[in-house]
Amino acid sequence: MRRICKLAAGLLLLFIPAANAQQPPREVTEATLLRNFDVTATSFAYQVYGDRNASTGALVTGVLGPGTVVNKKVKTTGSQNNPVPSPSGTEPYRGLAVGDLLLFPNVPGIGAVNPIPTEQERNITTFTDSNTVVLDSNIDLTNGVTFRFKKLISGAAAGDAWFSVQGFDKFQVQFDVNTINATNLIATLECRVSPYAATNTVFTSAALTAVSSTSANVTAPFDQCRVGWKVTGDAGVQSVSTYIIAQR
Numbered sequence: 001m002r003r004i005c006k007l008a009a010g011l012l013l014l015f016i017p018a019a020n021a022q023q024p025p026r027e028v029t030e031a032t033l034l035r036n037f038d039v040t041a042t043s044f045a046y047q048v049y050g051d052r053n054a055s056t057g058a059l060v061t062g063v064l065g066p067g068t069v070v071n072k073k074v075k076t077t078g079s080q081n082n083p084v085p086s087p088s089g090t091e092p093y094r095g096l097a098v099g100d101l102l103l104f105p106n107v108p109g110i111g112a113v114n115p116i117p118t119e120q121e122r123n124i125t126t127f128t129d130s131n132t133v134v135l136d137s138n139i140d141l142t143n144g145v146t147f148r149f150k151k152l153i154s155g156a157a158a159g160d161a162w163f164s165v166q167g168f169d170k171f172q173v174q175f176d177v178n179t180i181n182a183t184n185l186i187a188t189l190e191c192r193v194s195p196y197a198a199t200n201t202v203f204t205s206a207a208l209t210a211v212s213s214t215s216a217n218v219t220a221p222f223d224q225c226r227v228g229w230k231v232t233g234d235a236g237v238q239s240v241s242t243y244i245i246a247q248r
Contacts, residue, residue, distance in 0.1 A: 030245040033163070033227055035101060036123050036136050036178060039238045044188055044228040046161035047242075049101050049150035067103055067148035075144035081122075081135045086144045091130035099152035100124050102135070105145055119148075158199075162224045165191070171246035173227060174215040177208050178241060183233025184209045185240065191222035207232070 034047045051067055072092040074083035085092050096102075103119045126134035153161050165171060175187040184207035191202050202225070203216035218225075227242045 028245065028247050030243065032101065032121060032241070033173070033244055034240065034242040035121055036239045036241060037099070037229070039182075039185060039229045039231045039240055040234060041156065041230050042232065042234070043156065044186075044230045045154060045156040046190075046226045046228040047152065047154045048161045048163050048226065050153045050163075051150060067101075067150045069146065069148050071146055073144040073146055074141060076139065076141045078142060079138040079140045081138045082133065083135070083139070083141050085131050089131060092147075093124075093127070093133050094130040096124060096127060096130075096133070096149060097152070098124050098127050099154070101150040101152070103148040103150070104139060104141065105147070161226045161228075162192075162195070163226065164223065165218075165225050165246065166223045167248055168246040169248060170217070170219045171244055172215055172217050173203070173225075174213060174243045174245075175205060175208075175227070175229075176213045176241040176243075177211050177239075179237065179239035180209070180211060181234075181236030182231045182238060183207075183235075184231075185238060186230050186232075187214065187240070187242070188228045188230075189216050189218070189225060190228070191218065191220070191225040193221070193223055195224065 033049065037047055039045075049067075070092050072090045073086045074092050075086040076083050100123070102122050102124065104122070106119050120139060122135040122137060122139055124133050125136050128134075155161055173189050177185055186207055187203075187205040188201060189203040190199050192199050200220075200222075202218055202220075202222075205214045208214065229240055231238060
């Protein structure tokens with residue numbers, strides 16, 4: 001589930017215009033960049049969810065896009081973490097892998113009582129085949145639904161995991177530590193004005209030693225950014241998430 005309600009109070013100030021200012025309504029967009037990810041890298045590695053280009057099938061890091069639609073239904077019997085194809089054998093999970101993000105509509109049969117968020121997010125934790133996956137937590141899909149997905153992109157190279165922020169006047173990135181079994185975790189945000197420009201380290205967190213949240217506000221006119229994590233003293237499973245909220 002997206003964590004916009006947890007964004008720092010400073011975000012409100014970031015998006016509220018000055019008193020009596022006459023301004024047209026602004027479009028505010030939010031997205032999950034990373035969800036419940038186990039950090040194992042001891043130097044910064046970068047992660048983001050990407051879409052498949054509808055025409056070419058190529059993987060792109062347009063994380064604020066809608067994701068790729070799967071027009072095949074999956075269902076559960078009550079609340080479960082292993083939705084199955086409905087009807088069976090239709091391979092709704094073809095091309096997916098561990099770490100990919102699935103987005104299920106918020107409709108009767110899912111069990112949500114709040115209309116926000118409009119969809120529920122789950123990660124694939126076990127991929128057996130195109131008909132069989134295990135998710136990171138239970139979900140009620142009793143009535144059967146189609147869904148969308150975003151692919152996990154992860155790497156430590158100079159060109160890895162960049163996503164577009166072009167056209168945003170300002171934005172905030174939130175870094176959540178959900179579970180920690182390590183000495184500390186550190187998050188970073190890097191941005192650049194073009195794929196050919198120098199990389200700017202916009203934000204690096206303090207050493208995070210407990211379940212917590214931290215955030216970075218950005219108002220400089222960048223075209224691309226990426227978020228990264230690293231761990232010191234890894235002693236088990238970590239779980240981190242990263243979110244963005246942006247104003248055009």
